[in-house]
Amino acid sequence: MSKLGVFDVSVRYGKVPALTDVSLQIEEGERVFISGPNGAGKSSLLKAICGAVPTTHGRIEIGGMLVAGRPPEAIARLGMTMVPEGRDIFGTLTVEENLRVGTGIRRDRDAIESDIDEIYENFPILGERRQANAGALSGGQQQMLAIGRGLMTNPKVMMVDEPSLGLAPNIVDQVYETLIRLQKDRGLTLVIVEQSSARAARVGGRMVLLRGGTVVDEGDAAEFAERDLLKEAYFGQSAEEPA
Amino acid sequence: MQQTHKQKRLSAWSTPILLIAVLLVFVLLIAVLGDNSLARMAAQTMIRVVFVVGLWIFVGNSGVVSFGHVGYMAIGAYCSAWLTLKPQMKGMFLPDLWSFLANAEWPVLPAAIVSGLLAALVALVSGAAILRLTGIAASIATFAFLAIVHTVYSSWEGVTGATSSVVGLTRYADHWVTLGWAVAAILVASIYANSASGLALRATREDEVAASASGIDMYRHRLLALVVSAFFTGVAGALFGHSLGVLNPNSFYLGVTFITLAMLVVGGIGSLTGAVTGVLVLSILIEVLVRMERGVELGGTNLALPAGAQEILIGIVMILVLILRPTGLSGGRELRLRLGGRRPN
Amino acid sequence: MNAIPQLFFDAMSLGGIYAMAALGIALIFGVMNLVNFAHGEYIAFCVFALIVPSTDAVAVLFLGKAPALLLIPILLALGAAIAVASEFVVFRHMRKATPVAMMISSFALGFVIQNSLLLIYGSRPKAISLWPDLNKPVSVIGASVPLLQIIVILATLVVVVALALLLKKTKIGLEMRAAAENFTMARLLGVRANVVITGAFALSGALAAAVAMIMVTQTGVADIRMGGQIMLVAFIATVIGGLGSLPGAVAAGFLIGAASVILQAFLPLDARPFRDAFLYTFVIVILLVRPQGLFAAHSAKPRV
Numbered sequence: 001m002s003k004l005g006v007f008d009v010s011v012r013y014g015k016v017p018a019l020t021d022v023s024l025q026i027e028e029g030e031r032v033f034i035s036g037p038n039g040a041g042k043s044s045l046l047k048a049i050c051g052a053v054p055t056t057h058g059r060i061e062i063g064g065m066l067v068a069g070r071p072p073e074a075i076a077r078l079g080m081t082m083v084p085e086g087r088d089i090f091g092t093l094t095v096e097e098n099l100r101v102g103t104g105i106r107r108d109r110d111a112i113e114s115d116i117d118e119i120y121e122n123f124p125i126l127g128e129r130r131q132a133n134a135g136a137l138s139g140g141q142q143q144m145l146a147i148g149r150g151l152m153t154n155p156k157v158m159m160v161d162e163p164s165l166g167l168a169p170n171i172v173d174q175v176y177e178t179l180i181r182l183q184k185d186r187g188l189t190l191v192i193v194e195q196s197s198a199r200a201a202r203v204g205g206r207m208v209l210l211r212g213g214t215v216v217d218e219g220d221a222a223e224f225a226e227r228d229l230l231k232e233a234y235f236g237q238s239a240e241e242p243a
Numbered sequence: 244m245q246q247t248h249k250q251k252r253l254s255a256w257s258t259p260i261l262l263i264a265v266l267l268v269f270v271l272l273i274a275v276l277g278d279n280s281l282a283r284m285a286a287q288t289m290i291r292v293v294f295v296v297g298l299w300i301f302v303g304n305s306g307v308v309s310f311g312h313v314g315y316m317a318i319g320a321y322c323s324a325w326l327t328l329k330p331q332m333k334g335m336f337l338p339d340l341w342s343f344l345a346n347a348e349w350p351v352l353p354a355a356i357v358s359g360l361l362a363a364l365v366a367l368v369s370g371a372a373i374l375r376l377t378g379i380a381a382s383i384a385t386f387a388f389l390a391i392v393h394t395v396y397s398s399w400e401g402v403t404g405a406t407s408s409v410v411g412l413t414r415y416a417d418h419w420v421t422l423g424w425a426v427a428a429i430l431v432a433s434i435y436a437n438s439a440s441g442l443a444l445r446a447t448r449e450d451e452v453a454a455s456a457s458g459i460d461m462y463r464h465r466l467l468a469l470v471v472s473a474f475f476t477g478v479a480g481a482l483f484g485h486s487l488g489v490l491n492p493n494s495f496y497l498g499v500t501f502i503t504l505a506m507l508v509v510g511g512i513g514s515l516t517g518a519v520t521g522v523l524v525l526s527i528l529i530e531v532l533v534r535m536e537r538g539v540e541l542g543g544t545n546l547a548l549p550a551g552a553q554e555i556l557i558g559i560v561m562i563l564v565l566i567l568r569p570t571g572l573s574g575g576r577e578l579r580l581r582l583g584g585r586r587p588n
Numbered sequence: 589m590n591a592i593p594q595l596f597f598d599a600m601s602l603g604g605i606y607a608m609a610a611l612g613i614a615l616i617f618g619v620m621n622l623v624n625f626a627h628g629e630y631i632a633f634c635v636f637a638l639i640v641p642s643t644d645a646v647a648v649l650f651l652g653k654a655p656a657l658l659l660i661p662i663l664l665a666l667g668a669a670i671a672v673a674s675e676f677v678v679f680r681h682m683r684k685a686t687p688v689a690m691m692i693s694s695f696a697l698g699f700v701i702q703n704s705l706l707l708i709y710g711s712r713p714k715a716i717s718l719w720p721d722l723n724k725p726v727s728v729i730g731a732s733v734p735l736l737q738i739i740v741i742l743a744t745l746v747v748v749v750a751l752a753l754l755l756k757k758t759k760i761g762l763e764m765r766a767a768a769e770n771f772t773m774a775r776l777l778g779v780r781a782n783v784v785i786t787g788a789f790a791l792s793g794a795l796a797a798a799v800a801m802i803m804v805t806q807t808g809v810a811d812i813r814m815g816g817q818i819m820l821v822a823f824i825a826t827v828i829g830g831l832g833s834l835p836g837a838v839a840a841g842f843l844i845g846a847a848s849v850i851l852q853a854f855l856p857l858d859a860r861p862f863r864d865a866f867l868y869t870f871v872i873v874i875l876l877v878r879p880q881g882l883f884a885a886h887s888a889k890p891r892v
C-alpha cells in the first residue's frame with residue numbers, strides 16, 4: 001500500500017518554474033534513481049512529494065491517498081520520509097536526540113529502542129558518538145545520521161537527495177551498501193537523487209532523467225550508464241555528469 | 244531607449260508633485276470648510292506627515308524598522324523650546340541651561356532648522372554605533388536608544404524640566420506652516436529615494452548579505468538615510484511643541500512610536516505614497532474616533548467611546564492590514580503619472 | 589558591613605525576574621522567529637487579573653483572594669491562555685510573513701492588550717497587597733533580606749531547572765528544540781507545527797504569569813505601564829543572550845539585573861535618575877562588540 005503516484009505536478013518559486021507537469025509512478029519496494037543536471041528540479045520533486053514546497057498543479061498520491069496540499073507533518077504520518085540535500089542535521093541536538101525527533105509519529109512505541117540499536121549496528125560510529133552534539137560530526141557521519149533519523153520514523157517510502165554529495169567515494173559505497181541492506185530488510189521503497197549513472201547502474205534500479213523541470217527519459221539505470229559511457233567516448237563528456 | 248528612460252525619470256518626479264497636491268487639497272478644504280478644531284487637526288496631520296515621511300526616508304529605504312525616531316523628535320522639540328522661549332521663563336523653569344541657550348531668543352524658523360540639525364547630529368553619532376548592527380538586533384538597539392532619550396529627558400530637571408511640562412511655546416505651527424514643512428519633507432524624501440544612495444540602499448533592503456557581497460557600502464548609505472531622516476523627525480518635534488504650546492517627555496515615547504509606525508505600516512512601508520497615505524487615512528480615523536470618544540447624540544442619549552478605544556481600534560486595523568495586505572494600502576507602489584503610454588513588459 | 593550580600597540578593601532577585609521574562613521571549617523567538625513585543629502585556633494582563641475590574645483607585649482583590657495553592661496554577665494557566673489565544677488570533681495567520689511584519693504586529697497586539705486594560709481598569713496605578721507577609725525581612729548571612737527575594741531567587745531556579753528538564757527530557761521538549769533549530773526539517777519528520785508553536789506560547793505565557801506574581805508581591809502596585817518597562821529589559825536580555833538561546837537569555841537576564849543594581853549602588857547621587865540611560869548604553873555597547881549576542885545560538889538558520 002505504498003505505491004507512489006505523481007500526476008502532472010508543477011512547482012514554481014515565485015515566477016521561476018521548477019517543475020512542469022511531471023508524472024511518475026513508483027511501485028512498492030522499488031528502487032528509483034532521479035538524475036539530471038543542476039537545476040533540473042530533482043530536489044523540487046522530492047520536496048513537492050513530501051509537502052515541503054506547495055504544488056501549483058497536479059496531484060500526488062501515496063498508497064492511493066491524495067497528499068498535495070497536506071502539511072509535511074501529515075505526509076510524514078503516511079509513511080513518507082526524506083533525507084534532504086545538505087542533510088539538515090539538528091546541530092544543537094545530540095546524535096541520539098536527532099534519531100528520536102521523528103519517533104513521535106510511530107504507533108509501535110516498543111520497537112523504538114530496538115530500532116535505535118539497529119541503526120547503531122548499521123552505523124557503529126553513530127553509536128560511539130550518541131551523546132555528542134550532531135553539529136560536531138563529519139559530513140559522512142552526518143549523512144549516516146540523516147538516513148538513520150529518517151528510518152526512525154519507520155517509513156514505507158524513503159527519499160534521499162544526493163547521498164553522495166561532498167563525500168569520499170568509499171564513504172558513498174558504505175552509505176549505499178547500508179541503504180540497500182535496509183531496503184531489503186524492511187521492504188522500503190527507495191527514491192534516490194543520484195547524478196552519476198555509473199553508480200546507479202552498479203547499485204541497480206530504474207532511472208528517471210529530469211531536465212528543465214520535466215521528465216525527459218526513463219529506463220533501466222544500466223542502459224543510462226552505457227549510453228553515458230558511449231557519449232563520453234565520442235564527445236569526451238564525463239559520465240558522472242549527464243548533460 | 245533614451246526617450247523611455249527620460250520618461251521614467253519624469254514619471255518618478257510626478258510622485259512628490261501628486262502627493263503635495265493631495266496634501267494641498269486636504270488643507271485647503273479644511274481651511275475653507277472646517278472650524279478651528281478641524282484646522283488644528285489639519286496641523287497635527289501635517290506634523291505627522293513630516294514625521295512619518297522622515298521616518299520613511301530611513302525605514303522605507305533601508306528596510307530596518309526603527310523604534311527610535313521618536314527620540315529624535317523629542318530632541319528637536321526641546322531644542323526649539325530652548326532657542327525660542329523667553330529668557331525669563333527659562334531662568335525660572337530651566338535654570339541649568341547653558342548660558343548661550345538661556346539667553347537665546349531666536350525667531351522660529353531658524354530655531355526649527357537648528358532643531359532638525361541637532362537631531363541629525365545625534366543621529367549621526369547614535370547611528371554610527373547602532374547601524375553597525377543589522378536586522379533585528381538593529382531594531383532592538385533603536386529601541387534602547389529611545390529608552391535612553393526618554394530617561395534623560397524625563398530626569399534632567401534643570402534642562403528639560405524633567406516630568407513637569409515646559410509651557411509657553413509660541414503656537415505658530417498652524418496648518419499652513421506645517422504644510423510647508425510637509426512639502427519640504429516629501430521633496431527631500433523623493434530626492435533621496437531617487438539618488439544613487441537611495442537606490443543602492445533599497446537594493447540592500449531585500450537581502451543584506453547579497454547586497455554587501457556586491458560591494459554596496461550598506462553602512463554608509465544607512466547612516467546617510469538616518470541623518471536625513473532624523474532631520475525631519477527633529478523638525479516634526481519642533482512643530483509639535485509649537486502647535487500645542489506645551490512639551491512633556493511622556494509625549495515622546497511608546498504612544499507616538501506606535502501611532503507613527505501604524506501609519507507607515509497601514510500605508511505601506513515600501514513607498515513614499517504609502518507613508519503619506521497611511522498618515523492621512525489614520526489621521527482621519529483618529530479624528531473620527533476622538534469625536535466619538537467625546538460622545539455623539541443619538542436618539543437623545545449620549546453615546547461615547549471609552550478612553551483607549553482609539554488605540555485598540557488602530558491596533559486592530561494595523562494587525563488586519565499586516566495579515567490581509569502585508570504591503571499596506573499602497574501595496575508598495577508609488578502614485579505616479581504614466582508618461583508615453585504603456586511600457587512593454 | 590552587610591552591603592555586599594545585600595547587593596547580591598538584590599541583583600539575584602531582580603535578575604531572576606528579568607531572566608524569566610527574557611526566557612518567555614526567547615522561547616517564542618527560537619521556535620518561530622517572532623520578536624514578541626506583546627510579552628510585557630501578558631505580564632500586565634496577569635497582574636490585573638488579580639483584581640476586580642473597575643476604574644476605582646482602590647483595588648479589590650479578585651483572583652488574588654484565592655489561596656496560593658489555587659491562585660498560582662490558575663494564574664499560570666491564565667497567562668498560558670492569553671499567549672495561546674494571541675497566537676491563535678494573530679500570529680497563526682502570519683506564518684508566511686516576514687519576521688519584521690510579525691514583530692510589528694506583536695507591537696500592535698501589545699498596544700491592543702494594554703489599552704483594553706486601560707479601558708477596563710483606568711490609567712491610575714493601584715495598590716495591591718498580594719502575600720504581604722513575604723516582604724518581611726529575614727536575616728541571611730548578615731544581610732537583612734525580604735523573604736520574597738529569597739523566594740524569587742528560588743522560584744527562578746525552579747522555573748529554569750523545570751524548563752530545562754522539560755526541554756531536555758520530554759517529547760514535546762525535544763520537538764521544540766528541533767523546531768527551533770530547523771522548523772521545516774522538524775515538520776518533515778512528523779513534528780506538528782501547531783502543537784509545537786502552541787506549546788511554546790503556553791510556556792511563554794506561564795512564564796509571564798510567574799513574573800507577574802513576583803512583581804506584584806514585590807512592588808505592591810498594578811500599573812498599566814509595567815508591561816512596557818519589563819518587556820524592554822527582557823528584550824534586551826534576549827538580544828544580548830543571543831536571540832533564541834535559552835541559556836543565553838537567563839544569563840543575560842541576571843547580567844542586566846546585576847548591572848542595574850550595581851549602577852544604582854555606585855553611581856553618584858546626581859546621576860542615579862539616569863541609571864537606565866547608562867544601562868541601555870551599556871547594552872548598545874555589548875551589541876556592538878558582539879552583535880550575535882554574548883551566547884549566540886549554535887545555528888541561526890532561517891526558516892524556509
Ligand SMILES: Nc1ncnc2c1ncn2[C@@H]1O[C@H](COP(=O)(O)OP(=O)(O)OP(=O)(O)O)[C@@H](O)[C@H]1O
Nearest residue numbers: 013016017018036037038039040041042043044045
Ligand atoms: N527556494 C528557491 N527559490 C527560488 N528558486 C528556487 C528555489 N529552489 C530551487 N529554485 C530553482 O528551481 C529550479 C530547480 O531547482 P532544484 O533545486 O529542484 O534543482 P536540482 O535538480 O535539485 O538541482 P541540484 O542538482 O543543483 O541540486 C532551479 O532553477 C532553481 O534555481
Ligand SMILES: [Mg+2]
Nearest residue numbers: 042043044085
Ligand atoms: Mg538538488
